[in-house]
Amino acid sequence: MSRLFPRRRHLSSSTSTACLSELASLIAAGRFHRSVDYAKSLLLCSHPPAANVPDLYHALAATPAAAPADGGDYLGDPTPHSFLCDAASALVVASARLRHPDGALRLLSLLASAFGGADAGAPLPSLSSCNLLLESLISLGRYDDTRAAFGVLVAAGARPDTFAWNKAIQASVAVGDLDEAVGMLRRMGRDEGAPPPDAFTHNVVIAGLWRAGKGSDALNMFDEMAERGVLPNSITYNTMIDGHFKDGDLEAGFRLRDQMLRDGPKPNVVTYNVLLTGLCRAGRMDETRALLDEMSSHRLVPDGFTYSILFDGLTRIGDSRIMLSLFGESLKKGIMIGAYTCSILLNGLCKCGQVAKAEQVFEMLIHTGMIPTRVIYNTLINGYCQIRDLQGAFSIFEQMKSRHIRPDHITYNALINGLCKAEMVIEAEDLMMEMEKSEVDPSVETFNTLIDAYGRAGQLEKCLIVLSDMQEKGIKSNVVSFGSVVNAFCKNGKIPEAIAILDDMVHKDVLPNAQVYNSVIDAYIESGATEQAFVLAEKMKSSGVSASIVTYNLLLKGLCKNSQIDEAEQLIHNLTNHGLRPDVVSYNTIISACCHKGDTDRALELHQEMHMYGIKPTLRTYHTLLSALGNSGRVHDMESLYQQMLHKNVEPNTSIYGIMVNTYARCGNESKMGSLKKEMSEKGIAIDDTERTNCELDSSVASPI
Secondary structure, X not given: OOOOOOOOOOOOOOOOHXXXXXXXXXXXXXXXXXXXXXXXXXXXXXXXXXXXHHHHHHHHHXXXXXXXXXXXXXXXXXXXXXXHHHHHHHHHHHHHHOOOOHHHHHHHHHHHHHHOOHHHOOOOOOHXXXXXXXXXXXXXXXHHHHHHXXXXXXXXXXXXXXXXXXXXXXXHHHOOOHHHHHHHHHHOOOOOOOOOOOHHHHHHHHHHHHHOOOHHHHHHHXXXXXXXXXXXXXXXXXXXXXXXXXXXXXXXXXXXXXXXXXXXXXXXXXXXXXXXXXXXXXXXXXXXXXXXXXXXXXXXXXXXXXXXXXXXXXXXXXXXXXXXXXXXHHHHOOOOOOXXXXXXXXXXXXXXXXXXXXXHHHHHHHHOXXXXXXXXXXXXXXXXXXXXXXXXXXXXXXXXXXXXXXXXXXXXXXXHHHXXXXXXXXHHHHHHHHHHHOOOOOOHHHHHHXXXXXXXXXXXXXXXXXXXXXXXXXXXXXXXXXXXXXXXXXXXOOHHHHHHHHHHHXXXXXXXXXXXXXXXXXXXXXXXXXXXXXXXXXXXXXXXXXOOHHHHHHHHHHHHHOOOHHHHHHHHHOHHHHOOOOOHHHHHHHHHHHHHHOOHHHHHHHHHHHHHOOOOOOHHHHHHXXXXXXXXXXXXXXXXXXXXXXXXXXXXXXXXXXXXXXXXXXXXXXXXXXXXXXXXXXXXXXOOOOOOOHHHOOOOOOOOO
């Protein structure tokens, strides 16, 4: 045995000679399961647990109970080979079951190297014990160690079975080494000593190929299964269907479903869950009912996950009615709705504004035995806050605490955000104090909410105090924190201070984004400092921040305010050089400037240009042009544009009708004026002969924040 471990370490005193003798006796008597349990108890005594596997193995080999009855030896070693193998196996299994495999890995490596491999008589652990070790390593996410252990076995000539090969392939896929995984699969059943692959082998590789975006390789691997006589199972088909769906090819996925129905294996609940997920992601909710009916025809009962998929899909399209219908259906079928599915359903109802109904559903599920979770309570609290029902939110908050479910920072953030939106900032401060007393650490979002509230209230000093508090508490301010402060100072006309904060951001390694720069650019434009706005835009680009279309629209607004129409048009036409396209705000801004300057013809040309670029005019566009045409007495052109507007399915509002009616009144066309007033009356639109202000229409410039 001395050849195995050149330097023997002493076992801890806790591992007594009597304990070792007892374990050795169990191994020698062939009581494997009992010996594994006993080994586990001994390994737990080491620090860290199971670290002393090699030493324990060495000590076992030296016990009197391990000596051969006939006094013979094995290559000069008094311990029989079978005992050594059984001892190694017991220790490896014990180590794997304790989920502390390091000692077992060292033992395996030492045994393989000391004797030069299985062919040279190395007393290696059994294949089944090595398989358990590989499984333990996989479950712990130790994929490199899995591959290394497999390599030791192969190098030692142990001839691993299909299970072991599968674990090594699974580990290779997990670390992204698909070439190795595919290569190993191809060697199976072909190289000497390599077992044939099975469906699991192919399933692991196929799933890895799909995840890596190698769909064509996954298809080839699927076809190879038939060539090698390996029958795909339901997992194979489910993986292929899911891959096709994520690749955007729903029809290919459904063809595989048809193949399963025709040739087998028959689709299972997981198959239908995959199919339903694909339909929901594609927005094809109207097809899900037929799929549910098909499940029933095959006597398959939807599970909680089925309903989770459907509730999530219905949330995307905002259909609370069908959500509630499906919920009722699940109750009738006796399907257990767990906390996960419940949270998705409640989230969907809350997003549809049905928060009270969500609370009713929650109470119903509580009565069916569902255990409420923090996520569910947070969903309801946030739902009530979103509809500004703070009483409802705090009622749920108190209920949550009464059920001994500890609120977290998400809970408090939702409530603080709700209070701030209701301009109850003092109450938000009090709640934050309660949060800290409850030993719930505020997050950066908590502080950002307060900064935003103080900023909107014009309490600029408090914004800076919160930034300072964050630094004291070790919470790093992010771009939202600084951006809210910059925006607050800009809205209050304090541009130099905003610039100073912008510089402080860079000092603290927080890179300002386009939104932060846009706040300052907008402030410059509003103050008439268009030149400084352009200088800041250049500084923004030189610092590596790409200007957005909002940035250019703000600059357009500045040029147009200065009546620099030619420069504004040039800026629009140069947008493509920056990888951007003008939007409806860009054109509305310059059209308005042209009309204000009296160049209505150019404004109409720009309107036509919008159509050329596929940009749909808005009510703002038509309001500006119709008003300009009416004021200049171009009634025929005004009527023509009005008809174009109707043809584009843009419904006139009170302001548009006002322009038309006032124009007809000025030119004395009582007939057309009366006709329009009658039309307004039939549509229930109040007759107002004065034009509405532009602020009632969609804004000509997008908000920078």
